[in-house]
Amino acid sequence: MTAKKPxxxxxxxxxxxxxVDSRHYLxxxxxxxxxxxxxxxxxxxxxxxxxxxxxxxxxARGTIRAALFQLEAEGLIYRKERSGWYVSPPPIVYxxxxxxxxxxxxxxxxxxxKTELLDARTIAATAELAVVFGVDMGAPLYEIxxxxxIDDRAxxxxxxxxxxxxxxxxxxxxLSQSLTQVLRSHYxxxxxxxxxxxxxxxxxxxxxxxxxxxxxLPGLLVKRISYDAQGRxxxxxxxxxxxxxxxxxxxxxxxx
Amino acid sequence: MTAKKPxxxxxxxxxxxxxVDSRHYLxxxxxxxxxxxxxxxxxxxxxxxxxxxxxxxxxARGTIRAALFQLEAEGLIYRKERSGWYVSPPPIVYxxxxxxxxxxxxxxxxxxxKTELLDARTIAATAELAVVFGVDMGAPLYEIxxxxxIDDRAxxxxxxxxxxxxxxxxxxxxLSQSLTQVLRSHYxxxxxxxxxxxxxxxxxxxxxxxxxxxxxLPGLLVKRISYDAQGRxxxxxxxxxxxxxxxxxxxxxxxx
DNA sequence: AAGTGGTCTAGACCACGCC
DNA sequence: GCGTGGTCTAGACCACTTT
Numbered sequence: 001m002t003a004k005k006p007x008x009x010x011x012x013x014x015x016x017x018x019x020v021d022s023r024h025y026l027x028x029x030x031x032x033x034x035x036x037x038x039x040x041x042x043x044x045x046x047x048x049x050x051x052x053x054x055x056x057x058x059x060a061r062g063t064i065r066a067a068l069f070q071l072e073a074e075g076l077i078y079r080k081e082r083s084g085w086y087v088s089p090p091p092i093v094y095x096x097x098x099x100x101x102x103x104x105x106x107x108x109x110x111x112x113x114k115t116e117l118l119d120a121r122t123i124a125a126t127a128e129l130a131v132v133f134g135v136d137m138g139a140p141l142y143e144i145x146x147x148x149x150i151d152d153r154a155x156x157x158x159x160x161x162x163x164x165x166x167x168x169x170x171x172x173x174x175l176s177q178s179l180t181q182v183l184r185s186h187y188x189x190x191x192x193x194x195x196x197x198x199x200x201x202x203x204x205x206x207x208x209x210x211x212x213x214x215x216x217l218p219g220l221l222v223k224r225i226s227y228d229a230q231g232r233x234x235x236x237x238x239x240x241x242x243x244x245x246x247x248x249x250x251x252x253x254x255x256x
Numbered sequence: 257m258t259a260k261k262p263x264x265x266x267x268x269x270x271x272x273x274x275x276v277d278s279r280h281y282l283x284x285x286x287x288x289x290x291x292x293x294x295x296x297x298x299x300x301x302x303x304x305x306x307x308x309x310x311x312x313x314x315x316a317r318g319t320i321r322a323a324l325f326q327l328e329a330e331g332l333i334y335r336k337e338r339s340g341w342y343v344s345p346p347p348i349v350y351x352x353x354x355x356x357x358x359x360x361x362x363x364x365x366x367x368x369x370k371t372e373l374l375d376a377r378t379i380a381a382t383a384e385l386a387v388v389f390g391v392d393m394g395a396p397l398y399e400i401x402x403x404x405x406i407d408d409r410a411x412x413x414x415x416x417x418x419x420x421x422x423x424x425x426x427x428x429x430x431l432s433q434s435l436t437q438v439l440r441s442h443y444x445x446x447x448x449x450x451x452x453x454x455x456x457x458x459x460x461x462x463x464x465x466x467x468x469x470x471x472x473l474p475g476l477l478v479k480r481i482s483y484d485a486q487g488r489x490x491x492x493x494x495x496x497x498x499x500x501x502x503x504x505x506x507x508x509x510x511x512x
Numbered sequence: 513a514a515g516t517g518g519t520c521t522a523g524a525c526c527a528c529g530c531c
Numbered sequence: 532g533c534g535t536g537g538t539c540t541a542g543a544c545c546a547c548t549t550t
Contacts, residue, residue: 001474025538026472045492049516060320060540065517071328074458080549082517091455096352099510102487191510199347202330214518216282218329218474250403254447256354304537316521321536338528338536470537499519 012040013034021184023059026239028067033248036076046087047077075244081214089245092150096196101180106150114149117176117240118157118210122164130223134232142170147210155245157210161236166228180234187235193227200243218243268296279315284323292332293301298310298490303341329474331500337470347503348406352452361426362406373432373464374413378420388481389419389489395476398426400435405465411467412478417492439490440506447490449483456499463496474499 012035033052035041041187047053071077079085092106123143130137144160160179162170166189173182183189192223201221209216222239239250264400268291288309294356309320324341327333335341348362362369376388378392379399388392400416402510416435418426429438457477479493 023539029472051516058540060542062541063539066432066538069325070458070472074472079517080548082515082550084516096506097414097508099508138414146376180303193507193509196506200331201497202326214300214331216326248452250352250452250506252355252448253449254351279520307535314521316523318522319520323520335536336529338534339530340535 023057023058023063025063025066027071028053028057028059028064029070032067033076041044041087043055043087043089045087047087049084063108072244078242079214080212082119088244089151089153090153091245093247093249095249095251096198097250097252098192099180099194100179102148103178103181104238111150112152114152115176115178116147116149118145118147118205120144120171120175129161129236132236133161135163140164144166144171144175146175150245153245154211154242156239156241158237158239160238163233166232166234183234189228190231191226191234193231195220195225198248199221203240211242213241213242220246222246228237279313279319281319281322281326283317284313284315284320285326288323288327289332292421297343299343299345301343303343306341306401328500334498334500335469335470339507345407345409347501348379348411349376349503349505351505351507352450353506353508355436355447355506357434358404359434359437367406368408371432371434372403372405373413374401374403376400376427376431378427385417386493387418388492391419396420398423400427400431406501408503410498412497413463413493413494414495416494418490422488422490434473435491445484445490447482448485449487451478451483452480453479454504457496459496469498476502478502 001124010018025214031046032041041047045056047068048065048067050061057064068077068079072079075091075192076088077085078088092109092111098105100108102154103115113195122140123142124138125133125135125141127137129135129141131141133141135137135141142160142162142164144162147158149155149156164170167183167187170187173186175182180191183191197222198246201215201219203215203217203219207219208215208217220243222237222241224235224237224239225233226235226237228234275495287301288297297303303324303351306317306320306324310317313320324333324335328335331347332344333341334344348365348367350361354361356364359369359371378396380394381389381391381397383393385391385397386395389395391397398416398418398420399410400418401413402416403410403413405411420426423439423443426443427437429442431438436447455477457465457475457479459469459471459475463469463475464473469475476497477501478493478497480491480493480495481489482491482493484490
């Protein structure tokens with residue numbers, strides 16, 4: 001009689017520190033959070049379905065969902081569209097002052113980075129790009145779109161623009177590896193200055209689809225412009241991150 | 257007959273670029289967003305009430321709210337508990353590598369900073385604090401709680417810890433001003449190094465109340481440890497920001 | 513085909529801000 | 532005391548993922 005009970009919550013579900021009112025969404029939230037913290041729900045694990053979570057609580061599905069949204073905003077869980085809710089892995093720590101690329105700093109934290117090339121082509125500079133690169137509108141630029149993973153979970157999509165005058169035939173190289181690497185080894189270009197901006201944003205259609213997220217979910221936009229020793233723009237990168245995948249850490253000496 | 261129509265939306269409401277399906281929450285979202293961008297809803301303005309937004313659309317209140325939550329996550333609007341929804345002011349730009357305090361960088365961006373002292377006292381070091389300051393557990397530390405405003409909107413609450421051995425009688429000074437300033441002018445302490453961490457978080461009861469927000473809303477946690485020339489911890493600061501009030505910008509030269 | 517989340521409706525009552 | 536948002540119920544149907 002230990003047969004599967006597909007429509008019930010798992011057996012351990014009631015092992016809570018109890019004392020939470022699971023008719024209220026914050027109570028439901030606390031109860032799920034407790035299961036995450038005590039290890040019943042491990043990192044990456046799939047939560048019981050929303051309808052399963054209802055059973056026994058007398059709560060409406062809307063109440064359960066309110067709790068799940070809450071946990072999502074806190075970064076504890078995330079969802080795969082129409083598949084389920086999962087426990088979030090810990091965020092990667094990003095230090096904008098250290099200039100190593102994604103591949104190195106993810107690996108340095110014991111995680112597994114992966115890059116997937118989505119698209120690489122030559123485009124005509126838009127007004128905005130023309131300003132950034134100091135070229136005429138319509139001038140040719142390389143545009144590279146990539147998706148990057150940590151431990152096989154897609155965490156960001158990026159669009160990189162590069163000036164072909166600095167890096168002729170760039171697109172012929174392997175772009176699913178560290179671009180920093182390619183620039184250094186094939187073009188002897190070293191980045192000496194970075195301008196970085198980060199702000200919360202909403203993921204639009206394109207990014208959301210690429211990350212397999214629901215369009216409109218909050219994300220983090222990281223904009224980076226890299227310059228070489230001559231002050232030329234080497235790389236203009238727009239990264240759209242899942243909001244729960246990144247944590248910023250900076251260690252700086254104050255000039256003075 | 258231009259009397260107030262308290263249960264209707266404002267007259268300009270229908271001047272949309274239309275073509276949005278306002279029975280769906282993303283349509284409602286787009287329509288409100290359009291009003292914000294075209295200036296019908298100015299910065300700081302109060303939106304029509306949820307029930308007013310329903311009128312004429314045939315949408316349920318839940319649908320309207322879904323749209324409002326969406327805009328909130330994107331940082332376009334915020335709410336005051338049980339008072340209403342408001343258009344967010346632009347975020348302040350924070351550059352962790354420049355070491356001026358809150359008062360200076362807010363003012364430098366043409367906004368009006370304000371600091372309010374909530375509490376200042378001597379406490380016994382907890383285990384965590386003892387590690388940070390390299391003192392014994394139970395050793396005395398100053399604890400300062402402040403709330404800070406931009407243009408009269410509360411944007412963060414912070415808890416600062418300071419070692420009294422470095423700054424004896426600190427609590428007797430005016431703590432509603434720049435602490436950086438006080439440390440420099442009264443104790444000749446200069447910060448030469450900062451360690452900063454930032455991560456999304458949920459605002460707990462205390463912080464939420466202090467910011468007049470709903471408990472559990474997403475926020476941004478900024479943790480800062482400042483060191484003097486001798487490597488001593490000068491200040492340990494935990495700041496809880498409204499998630500929409502801050503944007504990060506860094507400009508760095510790469511050492512090498 | 514079954515199960516999941518995604519969305520929506522149409523009510524209801526409550527706690528609190530504001531006047 | 533009125534209006535606001537805050538919460539909740541109890542359905543329903545859809546679009547997609549998964550098996």
